[in-house]
Amino acid sequence: MDILTLSSNLNTYLTIGAFLFGMGVYGLVQHQTFIGMLISAELVLAGASVNFMAFGHFLAPDPTVGQIFALFIIGLAAAEAAIALSIIIAVYRNYRSIDVEDVAELKG
């Protein structure tokens, strides 16, 4: 398989999607602030929508389904980011910190 014809191969897109998902999971553990974890969650969502777009383009009988699913993922991710950021700002106002270790009031 030639490296310049990668874009016509389904497995290329599935590998990109899996890589984005894995980087998102790694970042969720690695980041120590709420905003960093939210950024990693966006990476996971991007990996999922790359997979949907690839299956919709290569395999599905109706190629619009993958695009519609990716559009809905974009809309839901925007709503999620807006709500999560306002929660983070409310947390910052109460704790003066967005570090995940500092918000541990209920820890036994």
Add this chain to the structure above:
Amino acid sequence: MNPSLFSPEGLSGLLFLVMIALTVAGALLATNARRLIRAVAGLALCFVGVAGIYYFLNSPFLALMQILIYVGAVCITFVFAVMLAEPEEMQRVNKRNALVGPLSILVSGVMVWGLVALAAMTSWQKSPVRLNDGSLEKLGESLLGRYSMSFEMISIVLLVAIIGSLVLARAGRTK
């Protein structure tokens, strides 16, 4: 078939490799940056790469929406949150176990390896019929025809999200 580098197919293949490199570099920057604002910049870079990948999947509309919504709106909202919450990342001491870093690399590496191996081993069945060509016109028809209920639902979700984030961010303010 092996296109030469300077034929149109070869150049588009090269552009695809550039888009993959942008995505990978952006994802690495978003997860490994020490300062939060650099992580947001890495996220924007990664989304530009993903938009290019959507273009190669025969969907320029989704590529434009990705740039407009993710790079233009979501990343800017992140920048605002970083500026409002101003995390002091520099003077933070590392309070966590030293095993967390290597273990997280191991776990996510195993996940990626499993997904890629699964994708490579499966023999994907192409659908024998193609109902349409997936153009923007057909996308609009099925968005307002067959999937109109989901379309209305997502607009309600967005409305609730707007009101909810306003209420949440306003609570606790004195003036």
